[in-house]
Amino acid sequence: MYFCFMSFRSKVLVTATTLLCTLALSGFAQEAKATKAQKKAEKKKEQKIAKSRKADLKGKSRHYKLQDKKTRKRMKKHRKRVNQHYPGDRPGFFKRLFRKKHHYI
Numbered sequence: 001m002y003f004c005f006m007s008f009r010s011k012v013l014v015t016a017t018t019l020l021c022t023l024a025l026s027g028f029a030q031e032a033k034a035t036k037a038q039k040k041a042e043k044k045k046e047q048k049i050a051k052s053r054k055a056d057l058k059g060k061s062r063h064y065k066l067q068d069k070k071t072r073k074r075m076k077k078h079r080k081r082v083n084q085h086y087p088g089d090r091p092g093f094f095k096r097l098f099r100k101k102h103h104y105i
Contacts, residue, residue, distance in 0.1 A: 064072065090096070 064075070067075065
């Protein structure tokens, strides 16, 4: 009833606002359904990554077992030396950036 006494501009504004709110709510409902599918896909992806890591570790251990005793000893020595100098994967950015540079003449 109040809608009849409003100006055309106000009617358009109210109608557009109502329409936007309705579309926004329906969008949230679809997003909830999409999150279930996304969660399932994410879980599947994590399982695939875990399986890949397990296969890598298995392959590394098999490679290590295939070597003779001298080679295994050399590999162990090398691994210890590397871990002593680089405890992580590699030094941090600033350590690499500001390390002492050797200038040979």
